[in-house]
Amino acid sequence: MxxxxxxxxxxxxxxxxxxxxxxxxxxxxxxxxxxxxxxxxxxxxxxxxxxxxxxxxxxxxxxxxxxxxxxxxSPIASYLSQCKLIDFVAGNAKQKLGRCENLGTGGEEVLEIFYDTTGLIVAPPAQRTPEWRAAMGHFSPTAVHLEGEGRARRLFGDFYEIALFPHDYDGSNDDF
CATH class of the missing domain: 1.10.287 (Helix Hairpins)
Incomplete structure (x- = not known):
């Protein structure tokens, strides 16, 4: 890996x-x-x-x-320029959330790399703010991203990975 x-x-x-x-x-x-x-x-x-x-x-x-x-x-600024980031406001502070890339693992699993300045991607669904949920709703599969618990792991800084499997996809596309 x-x-x-x-x-x-x-x-x-x-x-x-x-x-x-x-x-x-x-x-x-x-x-x-x-x-x-x-x-x-x-x-x-x-x-x-x-x-x-x-x-x-x-x-x-x-x-x-x-x-x-x-x-x-590395360099992070160059990498972030390739990410599909959404700006939103939560708690009177500007935040960013978005998918940076999908990586195959050699099997059926796909790792999505997300950037989330709030860190709510690893929080239980009940603790995620409406603003965060609205921003994350732009990415599919929405059921996994919005209601999934324990699927995301922090890599470092504001970067996280989410493991997805073929049965997770709901047929919808990203809003980009």
Whole structure:
């Protein structure tokens, strides 16, 4: 998932490359152990720890994902100019809300990247203001965006991602 921001067209192959690399590493470890090459076995065991690190350290994988996204959107002003942003007023303050891009994950899931200066995208639906709901109503699928709870995750700053699946789409189009 980390590479999807840097090289989205190659990211779907990373899982397979990882599995093939693990299989090769396992074969080399077994070969070294059977041949009683203990130094080689120790080296391969240490490599195993490094290779499997993302599986037993999800916080680090999450951090890497956020850093890859930061690099992807840099410079932020240029990235924001590509977003479909809506200006609105909530609580006597100017706010911005909009979709920046859709990213495929290699499966059926699609990640939508949103910019939301209010942070209400991660709030429970009952706490979202009418102004925010009106602005978000411009994006489809409206049922997920307006009533969805627990679907959005903060990436960094005012950027969020929402996971969507084929059954989420309601057939409506954005108002842009």
């Amino acid at each position: 980390t590479m999807q921001f840097a090289l989205p067209h190659l990211s779907e192959w990373l899982g397979w490359i990882y599995l093939i690399g693990i299989a090769i590493l396992f074969a080399l470890l077994i070969r070294a152990a059977i041949g009683r090459r203990w130094q080689d076995s120790a080296i391969f065991a240490v490599i195993w720890c490094v290779v499997l690190f993302p599986l037993y350290a999800p916080i680090t994988a999450s951090w890497m994902r956020v850093e890859a996204f930061r690099a992807h959107v």
